Amino acid sequence: MSGTSKGNKQNLVQKLSTQTKDGLKIENQRLCKILNDLKKKYKVTYDVIQQLDQEYEQSKDNMVLRYPQLKQMIRQATTDHVIQQAEAPKIPKHKGVKDLFHSTEGTTQVQQPVASKSSSFLQTCKQFAGKSDDSSYEMKTVTRNLSDMHKKEIEEDNRNKEHMISVYENKFLRAHNRLTKLKQEFIASKEDLPPLRYKKLKEMIKTVTKDEKLKPE
Numbered sequence: 001m002s003g004t005s006k007g008n009k010q011n012l013v014q015k016l017s018t019q020t021k022d023g024l025k026i027e028n029q030r031l032c033k034i035l036n037d038l039k040k041k042y043k044v045t046y047d048v049i050q051q052l053d054q055e056y057e058q059s060k061d062n063m064v065l066r067y068p069q070l071k072q073m074i075r076q077a078t079t080d081h082v083i084q085q086a087e088a089p090k091i092p093k094h095k096g097v098k099d100l101f102h103s104t105e106g107t108t109q110v111q112q113p114v115a116s117k118s119s120s121f122l123q124t125c126k127q128f129a130g131k132s133d134d135s136s137y138e139m140k141t142v143t144r145n146l147s148d149m150h151k152k153e154i155e156e157d158n159r160n161k162e163h164m165i166s167v168y169e170n171k172f173l174r175a176h177n178r179l180t181k182l183k184q185e186f187i188a189s190k191e192d193l194p195p196l197r198y199k200k201l202k203e204m205i206k207t208v209t210k211d212e213k214l215k216p217e
Contacts, residue, residue: 024154025146031161034091038168039216045086045175046216052077053209056202067194070201071186077208078183086179088172091165167217178208 052073059069076082146154185204189197208214 021151021154024151024158028146028154028158028161031158031165035161035165035168038089038165038172041085041089042168042171042175042216045082045172046214048077048082048179049175049209049214052205056205056209067198067201070198070205073205074182074186074201078179078186083176083179083183086172086176088169088176091169164217171214171216174211175214178211178214182208 055069055073059066059073062069149157182204185200189200189204192200
């Protein structure tokens with residue numbers, strides 16, 4: 001079978017798997033879990049940026065010690081661990097309905113609580129954000145809300161989730177690039193005399209902390 005034929009067959013399988021309302025519901029919960037995971041992981045990275053911003057503002061109160069403080073702030077915000085955490089997680093590939101029902105991953109996705117705010121149902125999902133839920137009551141509530149939605153509403157909700165997933169993937173990329181560049185510029189600034197370097201350090205930090213596009217949705 002040629003690569004093109006194989007690709008067309010895979011696309012057809014994916015399309016068929018989400019044509020029914022049940023398929024759309026499973027896809028909805030899959031997307032909800034992915035989005036929730038992305039938000040949680042991105043918060044870890046954004047917390048570092050917020051901490052950098054807070055420490056930068058606090059350092060204004062002590063101009064004598066500010067130069068070494070700025071250097072320490074940047075070192076802490078650009079460790080290998082922090083930069084690695086800022087890399088966008090790999091998004092699980094789409095599975096057909098049959099695969100989801102017969103895989104451990106699929107079962108987990110159906111049972112996991114969901115969280116987001118892209119649309120009406122995403123707002124409902126938000127009630128369960130951050131919980132590791134084994135409660136049959138909460139799962140029944142999520143399932144009932146999905147069941148109450150029309151097929152087109154679920155389709156629209158899925159598109160909203162897919163959009164938000166893309167938004168967070170871009171935020172990860174932007175944050176990773178910002179922090180990587182901050183580290184590179186910090187190392188390069190070691191060649192400058194203290195007065196010039198002090199000025200550069202302030203600008204480096206503000207470039208990261210004042211980037212509005214890094215804020216979580």
